[in-house]
Amino acid sequence: MPDRMQKFVTLRRRMADKREPEDRIRDHREILPDLTPDEAAAQASRCEQCGTPYCQVYCPLHNNIPDWLKMTAEGRMEAAYHLAQATNNFPEICGRICPQDRLCEAKWACTLEQAGHETVTIGAVERHIGDTAWASGWVKPRVPTRLTGRRVGIVGAGPAGMAAAEELRAAGHEVHVYDRHARMGGLMSYGIPEFKMEQRVVARRAGLLTEAGVVFHGGRVLGGNLVFSDLQARHDAVVLAYGAYRPRRLNLPGEDLAGVIPAMDYLVSSSRALIGETAAPEIDAAGKWVVVIGGGDTAMDCVRTAVRQGAEGVTCLYRRDRANMPGSAREVGHAEEEGAEFDWQSQPEALSDVPVEVVVSRPEGFGQRGAVRTVRACRTRLGVPDGAGRKRPEPVPGSAFEVAADLVINALGFTVEAAHELTGDAVDMSPQGRVAADRETRMTKAPGVFVAGDARLGPSLVVWAIREGREVAAAVDRYLGFLPDHVQPEPQT
Ligand code: FAD
Ligand code: SF4
Secondary structure, eight states: OOTTSOGGGTOOOOOOOOOOHHHHTTSOSOSSOOOOHHHHHHHHTTOOOOSSOHHHHHSTTOOOHHHHHHHHHTTOHHHHHHHHHHHOSOHHHHHHHSOGGGTTTSTTTOHHHHTTSOOOOHHHHHHHHHHHHHHHTOOOOOOOSSOOOOEEEEEOOSHHHHHHHHHHHHTTOEEEEEOSSSSSOTHHHHTSOTTTSOHHHHHHHHHHHHHHTOEEETTOOBTTTBOHHHHHHHOSEEEEOOOOOEEOOOOOTTTTSBTEEEHHHHHHHHHHHHHTSSSSOSSOOTTOEEEEEOOSHHHHHHHHHHHHHTOSEEEEEESSOGGGOSSOHHHHHHHHHTTOEEEETEEEEEEESSOOOOSSOOOTTTTOTTBOOEEEEEEEEEEEEOTTSOEEEEEOTTOOEEEEOSEEEEOSOEEOOOHHHHHTTSSOBOTTSSBOOOTTTOBOSSTTEEEOTHHHHSSOOHHHHHHHHHHHHHHHHHHTTSSOOOOOOOOOO
């Protein structure tokens, strides 16, 4: 074992310094800088290089983590990049936005944590490898060396569609990507806020696909100006990678009042303004009392965006406690540092256009007729665990209270758009409400039509979408006769 590694004995885990909260809420830029080369080498050198690398097992892409950590520790950055790129189309993206504490850096995944030391900063090193490669000119478009003459159409330019496009283009096919938005990226461009990942990071990957010869068609809506039968007629294979966007309803009285909006409408409006597609956000929290309902990562993104837009106050209502929330503890910590308030164990019961009597001043126009002014909620206590092991919230009688609100954001999550409606009954949905496909071939009931990403898994993660994109590309290649048959393992979400 070279003495460059196993430095966990003397060296503590350390991330780059976060920007101070009062500085970072003034803009939407990333809050974490890249590690310096010395920091990356030092942190990578903490790896124990254990015989069974569980980090690799728990990474959905099974990245060769110990090997690229060792290369980074030795300063062999170009080799580290090529190794990282071999299993992950977008290493610097995953390095930024994977919830590492639940994946490669989870306490059950890194031997160091189990031995009483802190985990290796795997995500931060992966980001450093990718960013260094871009800065050094090592990232090249994967232009095919031979052309097959086959055309593949992909609906959805999120991480699943982009990863599939890169793989299929490298295999020599003519690849067309269709999306309702004007640019590639999917939720990486129009959902995940810039303070987690700046747009330039996604845009340079999208540019690389174009350089490789992938043709992007923006402003095309499946079920609207993109007709499924035409799509089928024009391509030898079609991949549906259109994500999961249908918001779950609050199912509360007053849900349809003005000012009650789905989380995605809010985040897309903010992203479009930041990208420059609109002059200002169509939905702006500036000067408003904002209530976000939900406890997942989408809720955290809404809360933190509202703070940056200059909301008068931002409250997140969540019906369980902090320990039982689905979102990442890291993101909650960021939101709290930035001034958001959390009302744990609070369950909304109704929305109303009648104002709450509060002593704080209100912005002009607060409480238009027919617009939301108040969220009525009650406290909960946590009962027996549900099937997923999370304690079930029960309302506490007589605990009702009211919160002033003129913007209420529903962040209760999403389901998958019905495929039969978009494809004229050519494709079915599964009983779980996802696009139905054969587990091994990824093909739907329509011959030559495949599915990948959130549309197949339900709402998931970027890293799973990348894996889906790579696997569906292999499935399409096999269908077109360019790869031998073999069985793919089924991903776990
Ligand atoms: P998407 O990224 O959703 O892309 C689907 C594309 O299809 C979109 O571009 C959409 O415009 C297009 N489309 C949809 N319908 C049509 C149609 N009818 N016609 C044409 N085009 C269509 N994951 C992480 O790993 N880390 C995070 O920090 C994180 N944060 C998130 C924050 C938010 C607010 C949300 C909502 C999700 C977050 N996720 C995060 C989850 C992650 O973004 C998704 O799992 C991932 O983007 C799914 O990839 P996809 O390619 O399947 O779908
Ligand atoms: Fe960890 Fe995500 Fe990178 Fe895998 S892709 S090593 S889970 S940060």
